[in-house]
Amino acid sequence: MKKRAAALCGAAAVLAGMITSIPADANAGSATAPRTTQTAKLTWKKCGTSDYPTLQCASLKVPLDHSHPHSERITLALSRVPHTAKTYQGPLLVNPGGPGGSGLTLAGFVASALPKTVAAQYDVIGFDPRGVGASKPALDCEPGHFKPVRPDTVPSTWAIEKANLARAKAFAKACGTKYASLLPYLDTVSAVQDMDSIRGALGAKKINYFGYSYGTYLGAVYAKLYPHRVRRLVLDSIVDPTGVWYDDNTGQDYAFNDRHLAFLAWVAKHNSTYKLGTDPAKVEAKWYAMRAALAKKPAEKKIGASELEDTFIPGGYYNGYWPYLAEAFAAYVNDKNTDPLVEAYGNFGAVDASGDNGYSVYTSVQCRDASWPRDWNQWRKDNWAVYAKAPFMAWNNAWYNAPCAFWPTDSLHPVNVSNKALPPVLLFQATNDAATPYEGGVTVHHQLRGSSLVVEQGGGNHGITLSGNACLDKYLATYLANGKVPRSGGEVDAVCKTLPDPEPLRTKAASTSSSGSTLHGLLGFRG
Numbered sequence: 001m002k003k004r005a006a007a008l009c010g011a012a013a014v015l016a017g018m019i020t021s022i023p024a025d026a027n028a029g030s031a032t033a034p035r036t037t038q039t040a041k042l043t044w045k046k047c048g049t050s051d052y053p054t055l056q057c058a059s060l061k062v063p064l065d066h067s068h069p070h071s072e073r074i075t076l077a078l079s080r081v082p083h084t085a086k087t088y089q090g091p092l093l094v095n096p097g098g099p100g101g102s103g104l105t106l107a108g109f110v111a112s113a114l115p116k117t118v119a120a121q122y123d124v125i126g127f128d129p130r131g132v133g134a135s136k137p138a139l140d141c142e143p144g145h146f147k148p149v150r151p152d153t154v155p156s157t158w159a160i161e162k163a164n165l166a167r168a169k170a171f172a173k174a175c176g177t178k179y180a181s182l183l184p185y186l187d188t189v190s191a192v193q194d195m196d197s198i199r200g201a202l203g204a205k206k207i208n209y210f211g212y213s214y215g216t217y218l219g220a221v222y223a224k225l226y227p228h229r230v231r232r233l234v235l236d237s238i239v240d241p242t243g244v245w246y247d248d249n250t251g252q253d254y255a256f257n258d259r260h261l262a263f264l265a266w267v268a269k270h271n272s273t274y275k276l277g278t279d280p281a282k283v284e285a286k287w288y289a290m291r292a293a294l295a296k297k298p299a300e301k302k303i304g305a306s307e308l309e310d311t312f313i314p315g316g317y318y319n320g321y322w323p324y325l326a327e328a329f330a331a332y333v334n335d336k337n338t339d340p341l342v343e344a345y346g347n348f349g350a351v352d353a354s355g356d357n358g359y360s361v362y363t364s365v366q367c368r369d370a371s372w373p374r375d376w377n378q379w380r381k382d383n384w385a386v387y388a389k390a391p392f393m394a395w396n397n398a399w400y401n402a403p404c405a406f407w408p409t410d411s412l413h414p415v416n417v418s419n420k421a422l423p424p425v426l427l428f429q430a431t432n433d434a435a436t437p438y439e440g441g442v443t444v445h446h447q448l449r450g451s452s453l454v455v456e457q458g459g460g461n462h463g464i465t466l467s468g469n470a471c472l473d474k475y476l477a478t479y480l481a482n483g484k485v486p487r488s489g490g491e492v493d494a495v496c497k498t499l500p501d502p503e504p505l506r507t508k509a510a511s512t513s514s515s516g517s518t519l520h521g522l523l524g525f526r527g
Helices: 002-015 104-113 158-178 188-202 214-225 246-269 280-296 305-316 319-335 339-349 353-369 376-389 394-406 438-447 470-482 514-523
Strands: 019-022 056-063 073-081 091-095 123-128 207-212 230-236 413-416 425-430 452-457 494-497
Touching: 056 188, 073 104, 073 188, 091 104, 091 188, 091 214, 104 123, 104 514, 123 188, 158 353, 158 394, 188 207, 188 214, 188 353, 207 214, 214 230, 214 438, 230 470, 246 280, 246 305, 246 319, 246 376, 246 394, 280 305, 280 319, 305 319, 305 339, 305 394, 319 339, 319 514, 353 394, 376 394, 425 438, 425 470, 438 452, 452 470, 470 494
Parallel strands: 091 123, 091 207, 207 230, 230 425, 425 452, 452 494
Antiparallel strands: 019 413, 056 073, 073 123
16 A cells, blocks of 8 residues: 555656546537526425434425436435534535435534534535435435345356346346436435435535545535635545546455455464464465355355455444454354354445445446446456455446446546636545555645645545544645635645554443544445
C-alpha cells in the first residue's frame, strides 16, 4: 500500500485528466448540467429514534427519467435534523456510500457526532438514493442470493466456476426481468440529478455535501455537473474516478489482501490471547487451513469458504472488528468451537433483506455507470493473475461484481470530473485504506483544483472522520464552521496520526470508540 501510494504521487498529474461516467446524451466536453426539475416543497414529520430523537422524515417525488421531467415518477425518502442556531449555513447532504447505502440514519449520526455548535448551523439531510431502502420502488432482484452455503469463490474446478457463473447470470437476468423499466435510470448521474431536485425542494440555492466512500464519487459528479450550486464539499475515503468500476475493484483486491495480512500480524502480536503463534506467516497458513476445512465441511451447514471470506472482509474496512474475528478464528482452530464463528458471520457476513436491496442497487448502478468486460475469459485471466499475488478477496470480489459481465442494459459514456470552478474542498484519506486505496485521494486532490488533502498516516480504516480521531475531526469541524482548509503547498496539506489498533477483548482497553463502531455500521461494506 505505501509503495503504491508513493508511486502515485509522481503519476497523479497523468491520472488527473482521466474519466468517469455521464449519460450518453450529455455533452462530454463541457459536462453541461442537466435541467433541474421543478419540485414541490417538502412536508416534514417527526420520525425520531431513541438514538436520534430530533430526526424528521419527508418524501420527494422525482422523475424516473430527468430528461423527461413529466414522465413516470419515483419517490425518494429523506431525513433531516434541523438547525437550531441563529447562524444558518444551509442544508448539509450526507451519503454513506455503496452504491446502495441508506442515508436516513446517517443524518442523525452526523448531526450528533459533529460539535454541537457546528451541527446546529446546518439542516443535516439524509436520503435513500433511488432504488434504496425506504425510497420507492426499492430493488430486490433475487431475494436470498447470498443464502448459505454458496459455491467456493475460488474456481479450482470447472464445476465450481460453472456454478458461480450460473449464479451471476441468474442474478443479472432476474434484475432485467423484474426491473426492465428502471435499470436504464439507475446510475450515478441520475442520483446526482435527484440530489439537485432535493436541493430545489429544500429551497436552497446551494448545498453543502459530506460523502463517504462511493459517496465521494457521487459528490464529485454533483460538483462537476452543478459547480455553481456547491457551497462546501467534504469527501472521506475517496473513490478513484479514473478506475470506475472494473479497475477500481481490481485495486481493492490487492489492498484488502494487505489489510488482511495486517490483521493476521495483529493476531500474531497478541499470541498470548489467541494462541495461534507469533509468526504472521504461520498464522496466515492457519487461516487458509481453516478456509480449506470449511470448504469441505461448512460450520453448522452455514459457513463454507465463501461465507468465511464474507465474515472476514469487513475486518478490512474497520479494525474495530479484529478482536471479534480473532476470537472466532482462534476458537475454531484451537478448540474446534464453531459458535464464535457462527456469531461473527451473523454480525458481519450474513446478508439480510436490506443487504439484498443494497446489493441489487450496487450492481444496478455499477454495471450501468461504466463499461465492464463482456467476455468472461477476460475476467478469468485478470482474476487468476490477481489471485496469484492477492488471494484473500480476489475471487470473492470477482463474483460479487460478475453480474456486470451479463448485465441487461448498456453502459454509459464517461466524462472528466476534473473541476476548476469549486470553492475550497476538503478531502480525507487513510494511507492504508483497502476499500478506496490511497491513490484515489491523491488523484481527486489533483482533479479538484484548490482542494485540500488531509491524510491519516498509517490508517487502514475506511471512513475516518467522526470515528474517534480528534485530529481529523478538528479539520472537519473548522471547515464546516468557517470554510477554512489547511494549506501546505505540497502533495498533502495536513497529516494526522492514526489511532492505535484495538486490544483483544479480554483486556480493559478492548472497547473501540463508540463513534467508530456506529459509523462503520452505517457505512456498510463493499464501498
